[in-house]
Structure formats: structure tokens, C-alpha cells
Amino acid sequence: MYCHAPAGFMRACLMVLLSLVISLALEAQPGLAQATDEMTDAPPPPGSALVIDNAAYASGGLPSAPALSSAQSLARELTRIGFNVGIAANLRQNAMRGAINAFTGAIKPGSAALFFFSGYGVEAKGATYLIPIDANIWTEADVRDQGISVDAILAAMDKAGAKVKIMILDASRRNPFERRFRSLSGGLGAIDPPPQTLLLSSAEPGKVVDGDGNIFIGELLKELRSPDARADDVFNHTRLGVARATSNQQTPVVKSTLTEPFFLKSGSGTPDLPADAKADAGAVQLGPPQDAKPGAVFRDCAACPELVIVPAGDFAMGSQDFAAEQPVHSVTIGQPFAIGRGEVTFAQWDACVADGGCAGWRPDDRGRDHNDGPVGEVSWSDAHRFLDWLSRKSGHPYRLPSEAEWEYAARAGAPTRFWWGDEAGSGHANCRGCGGGGQPSPAGSYPANAFGLFDTAGNIAEWVEDCWSENYEGAPHDGGVAHDGPCKQRVVRGGSFDAGPRYVRSASRFLYDAELRYYTNGFRIVRDLP
Template sequence: MADIFLSYSRADRPKAQQIAKALEQEGFTVWWDKILRAGQTYDEVTEGMLRDARVVIVLWSEVSVKSKWVRAEATLGERTSTVIPAMIQDAERPIMFELTQSADLIGWDGDHEDSRWKGFVADIRLALERAESKAEAAPAAIEPSASPRDATIENTFWTSIADSDDGADYEAYLSRYPDGHFVDLARNRLAGLAKAAAPAAAAQTPAPPGRPAAPKLEPAPPPASKPNRLIPAGIGLAVLALGGGIAAMVMSGPQPERPAVEAPVEEDPMAAFSDCDTCPTMIPIPAGSFQMGSPATEAGRTGNEDPLHEVTLPSFAIGQTEITFDEWDACVAGGGCNGFEPSDRGYGKGLQPVIGVSWTDANAYARWLSSKTGRTYRLPTEAEWEYAARGGTATAYWWGDYFDAAIAPSRAPVPVDTLVENPFGLKGMLGNAREWVEDCYINNYTSAPTDGTAQLAGDCARRVLRGGAWGRDPDDHRAANRARIDRNVRDKVFGFRVVTSDLSAE
């Protein structure tokens, strides 16, 4: 086992070699030369060395700060040991490492008497001493029967590219992980980027010589009586289906003698939609069946998750994210939510999940949203929430059976748009804030509904909370985990998202 794992970009290999040899001269053992033996994979070796090393040194340069692989190593290393960043070039560090003190080795030429080098070495020795003391104080660990492959560089790398609009990121993922957890999502993103790029490419293609340019079609403004569902991105239409009719088109440019009339195109019923600028984005979820609860073999389970039972649900739409402070403030400004303005507890507002709201408050928001949009909104039922949170999976978490802090925030709430999507395209279902659901609390599922409806008999003074929250145990983040709380409690980690069963396009 090496004392130090050295993370660096391939472009910085000469400097990494210089630093590694200097550290070895100081008496440390360093793993830095990433050479694989026959039959080994990069991730297999790297993850093993990361978990075994007591200190991870990350060399930040103009290249490495942009390297998703270096970021992934640094993030995984932070979860298993002490990370000591070192600046070897003047570069802007990734946001999550900006608050970590970095050693200044910019322009360091190998001089062991340089005060900066001495300070760097002293920090490493102190970190190693602390790691050794911690190891001696901890009880002997029980080796797991299987390696926790779900807390890996793969997941960490995927987290870093999940919202990318650069197809090269997804190509890199598919090349590295042809059988990975997110292969289908990566291919879908590539297809979506290609589809979005096609109309732009077509628009830039000049018309053949001697032929007039195609007329430009502009849709007339839609009626203002009620907001319409969003049309799926990537569909270029010259005719819009509105309320069963065809919107009038304004034609500019040369007029063809008899322009062809395109057939009305029906809106995709499973496309994301938002009923107004300050309304939540809703993701339609297909009808289906799933096993609700947890099996007896699931680590961290509790008795109120019994018995495992099949539930069959009709389609519905659920908020892609938790309701944000921006969305809550719009409710207050619109005369709803009983005028209650929850504190952000110092975490900020905007796209942060609204927190410190009770079940009663959450229902007040749903009523206001229904009144504003004309579409009926409500809190999700327990079954709807768990079905959506699992995203078609049956493991403890939608990404696998082991908790991954790179997917579920563990130190503080984060803006809802920064989280990784589950297979249904939902963010933050297993983390960020805990989420209220509609159901009254019952101790087990013996008499629970099997059609996806809410449990409205039982302890209705206490309602159910689902999903984990920052600062909570990994077991709390499992898809099956349940908690019961008085419906009027406004705890700092309590938030919510909304659901609608009204999927009409009107």
C-alpha cells in the first residue's frame, strides 16, 4: 500500500515524475506511474490504489482542471482519504475544491529547501499521522463479500458530464465503459444532440443555384387563455397543433404558388412540460408495475418497508426536481402559500430546493399552482414517489446497492439542476432534501393500496417523508426508506416536489 496516490493529467507527466521522485526522497511511498499489467483495467487498479492510499495529492494545472478523469480521481479520493491539492500552474480550480487549501508549487524547480516544498511535505506528514491515528482507533473492518463497485470513478465521471452538451464527453464515456451503468443514457444524449444539431445544419445549407430561398414560416402568437404544454425539443414544425386546430401561419419572403399543407402533428404525451415560466418542469412517467418496499437481504432496511409487494400504477407526471426557492417565491408573490417565506438557512435561494416547509405548506403550494395553471397538482403518493425514484431499477439506490456521495449530496443542499438524472430523467430523488408525500403513516404495507393511490387511513396527523437529505445516513437515501413526521413540522431538510395526473395537452 502506497502512502500517497498522485493524480495528474498525462500532459503534466514530467512534472508529476519530478514531484513523485522528490516525495520518495523524503521517505514516502508514492503510486503515480499508471502502468497496467496484463488483464488489469485502469479503473480496477486506480480505484484500488485510491482506496488504499492514505493521502491523495492532486496536481492542478491548466490541463488537469479540465480533465474529468482527474476530477473523478480527486472526488473519489476525497471520500476515502485526505486530499492535498497542489497548484503546478496558475489555473482556476474546480468549484468543489476551491475552499481546500492548495500547496503552491508553481515554478518549483525541485529544490527541497524551498519553503513552499517544506510546507507541502509538512502537510503530507501531518495528514499521514492523522490517518494512522484514525486507523488505530477504529475497530477492525469486516471485509465485504463484494467490492462496492457503485462508488466508483465511473459514477463520478458520469456525474461530471451528466449535463454536458458536448457529444465528445458521452463518446469518451462509451469508449471507456461499453457495459457501464449509464450506457443507455449516454446513447440517448448523443442521439438528442445529433437531433438538435440536424435542423441547425439544414438551416445553414444554401439553396441550390437558381432556386429561390425557402419561405420563412413564423407561428402566430398562441392564445393567452391557458399556457400550453411544451413541444418536445428537436421537433421542427411548420404547423402547430393547438386545441385540435391548426395555428395560423404568417409567411414572409417569396410566396410559392400553392404551398403544400403539412398535416397537424400531435404533441408527444410523454414530453417534459412546464405550465408557466415560474412553474416546475414536469416529467411524464409511464404506467407500469414494480415491487414496492425492500427485500429481507437489503442492508439498512427497517420493518416498516415490509412486506415487499407489487403495485400497478397509471401514468402520471412528477416534478423533475424538488420545488425551488424561486418557484416557492413565485407562489408567495402570487398571493399563495399563505405568505410563508421559509429561511434558506444560509444555503442560498434561487435554484436551491426550498427547505423548512411542512406537509401543510407543501399542500398550500400545490393548491396555488393548480389555481394558477388550471391543471390539478398535488403531492405524490408513496407508491408514485418510490416508482419514480427507482426509475425501473430494483436495487437499494437507482444507481446500485452502494451509496455514492458523488450522486447524493452529503455536506449541504445543492442547486437542483446540478444533480444527476435517474433513468426516468428525475434529479435529486435520493438526496438533497427529504420530500413530503401525501400518505398518512402506516407501520407496514400489509393493507397498503396496490393501485398507486395514497394511504388515507392510519396516523394522518403524521405524514410520510421519502428520500435522503444532506448530512443523513446513507441508509436514509435508499429508495425504500420511509419516515413519519407531524404534518406541521418545518425541519431544515424538509422539501417536496409535485405530481399531476392531468396529462391532457390543453
């Protein structure tokens, strides 16, 4: 083909020639054409998000924080557009670091990663630090020691392989810490985002916001609900909306180092998945990663339940609410372990029955989801039959969690009554009074906690290994089983869809006969790591 045209048309002509060359090459190599199509059509990995709302600061009083429901609404909106979302509230330093490590550990290379923080932020030596609720700050050195660096979080997201890094900071509040070593609150420092990052901060560097963040979050939520909007447009429209609503008293900041358009809905990888499929979104690695990175998800065989790696750490177990939950005592989980991302489902139980491992017992599904719904009406002994079968099938030993391991994983670093805060609210768990109730919901119908676990509150009550004890007197501090050996009564944790909010708190515990098959009781699995 010969191309003769004026100079103004030469570029178009060259493009025609190039297209023809590519077409001829692909016709000559059909395998190459197929591979090219597959690479073009392959969806990106599902995006990960972590939402942290810190309000109950132990030192310095309560900030003018937005209601926790605003952060919860954000988590629900991010879930709707396709992100795998973890949400946590009122985190102490160790718990906050653990939640962030679990979040960055769950990032899939090539995916989008989004981090949101609401609470206090402080600038020190030109860098910005996010403040845990147990911080006791008197100097700039304390800020650097006890705060968590924004730059470090972005660097960890980048190191994990996030193709697009998104950070939203609602932390430019006048705080009580700075007056101890400064005359005025200075707001956040200027943040220099790394490549392929989109940043939204609720106020300009050096400026503070008096009052709550409801306007900021409200404008952001409104823009997130716009169909098929580019991420930078969402943030810029949020900035304009806040400035307009506050008569220019508050102007958020948008910074972008993106080199190509990014759409939150399509970029997150699974925008159109129904809620009950989110727990299974994306390819899951077979076998644990060698570095046992917290937040990593894997399974030991195609039919095995998904597991998530929980980091080592410590927490205060129990509560003052009921005598059976006392005394509150410190527990240290010395090693990471893998725990079921969700509760064992009917489909997984049926596979055990079909393979001869579960004694032919088929619980009644009572008209609910028989595939992704959690299996109920199984006894503690039934759960052990499943664990024995799964251990033989996979070649790896499985077990029930200890009571301490269960509560540690369920809390995901939160010292509050529920992993999302002190009030049950709605939209976080399936129970009577939580916006659910009536029957169990499929796995992944509600947001995961900060460790990536679904349904640790409500849905199906879960057997643990321990024998029942009247209280925690003499309980071990290493996360081990408190009372083991032959016993008639065992412990269930987490409450169920048929229980009220007080019974689905992270500290709630109950006794059942080990041989009783009750329709609200099921289990999740644990596997120790090498």
C-alpha cells in the same frame, strides 16, 4: 467587378465575387442579415445521455464488470462537458426498456444523443442485443426475445431527431449464456450504424474480453478530458490507448458515418453551464406533448416548475432492510404521469408568497442559495397551499405524489438500494456520507436518474400524500395513496442532506407531524396527464 486571373486563381476570384454579392444582398435587406446572424450563433439544443451499468445478473452469475464507479465517473464527465445525463444500474428487462424509452423521449430534435452500456451483449442472427440482468437465456430465440436490440436503440435515437447519435458499448465480455447453445462466446455482431452516428465498441466483432473493462473506461475518460477534441479523435485515441495497454490483446472498434466534424463539448449545447443551471438548460415546452412521451420535459407556465413525464410500469416496492419497508410488494403504475423534475425551489415558493397563495410564510434559507436551492422548513399543509395556488395559476390540478408513485419515480427502474446501485459512493447525491452534506445543493448539482429526475436521494426530504402506516400490510397495488384522509402524521421520502446513506435509499420512509415545519423537509409536485 471584373476578374482576370490565371486558371489557378479562378476559384479564389469567384469566392471574392460571391462574397461581394452576399454582402450587397444583406446590406439591402438588414432583416435578412439579422436573421442570418441569429441562425449562425444559435447554440444547438442540449444533448441527452443515458449511462447503464448492468452487473448483477440473476442468471449466469456475475460478469467481470468494471466497478460501478467507472460508469459513474463517465456520467460525471459527460455532465461536465454539457450533457443532461441519466444513469442507472442493474436493470431488469422492463426497467431497461423504460429507461431507454425515457432517454429517447427526452432527445431534443437537432441535438446530440449518447448511449452507453456496460454489461453482457450477445449476437443473434447477425444482430447485437444488450442483456438485462433478469434474462434467462437458453437459445438464440431467447436472446432476441429478452435482449434489447442495438439497432432498435439507434433507430429510436434517429426517430427522436438526434442530429448526432453516439453509442459506446462495453459489452464484449465472455458471458455464461452462450455456452448453453454455442460452444464458444462469439462477442458482439457487426453493427451497421445509421447516418450521422459514431460508434465505439470495446472489442472487435466476434471477439470477447476476459477481465474487466477498467482499461477501456479509463482510456475513454482520459480522452474525454482533452479540451476541445473532436469526438472521432476521442474514440480513435481511446482505441489506440486500449490496444497499447493490453499489448494488442484488446482492440476497440470505431465506426463513423458522420459527414462533418463533431466536438463533444460544443456539440452537447451547454458545455459551460454551472452545475446548478443544468436542470434549466434549454428551452422547455409549455404544456405537455400530445403523445405524453416518457422523458419529455414541460411546464404549464413560465413561472411553473419543470415536469418530466414518467412512463407507466411496474416495480417491487419496499425492502427487507426495515420493518416499516415490509412486505416488499408489487405495484403497477397504469398510466404515465408528470412529476417535478426537481424539488420546489425557494424562488418558486417566493412567487407563491408574493401572489398571496402561501399565507405569507417565508422559510429561512439559512444562508444557502435562495433561488435554485430547494425550499425547506415547509409543512405538509404548507405544500398543499402551494399546490392549490399553482393549480389556480396554471389551470391544471397539481398534487403531491403517492408514496408508491414517489418510490417508482425515484428508483427509475433500478431494484437496487439507490437508483445508481447498492453502494452510496460519492458524487450521486447530497447526504452525509455521500460526498455532500452540510446544506442543500441547487437543483441539478448531481446527475439525474434514468427517468430524468434530480435529487430523489438526499438534498431535501419530500412530503408525499399518504398518512403514516407502520408497514405495507394491505397497501394497494395500483400506485394509489395507501392511507388518506385526516391524520396527524404524514410520510416523507428520500432523506436529506443532513442524513446518512441508509436514510436516502429509494425505499426509506419516515413520519413527521403534518403541521411541522422542519428545515430538512420540502416537496416536489405531480400533475396527472390528460
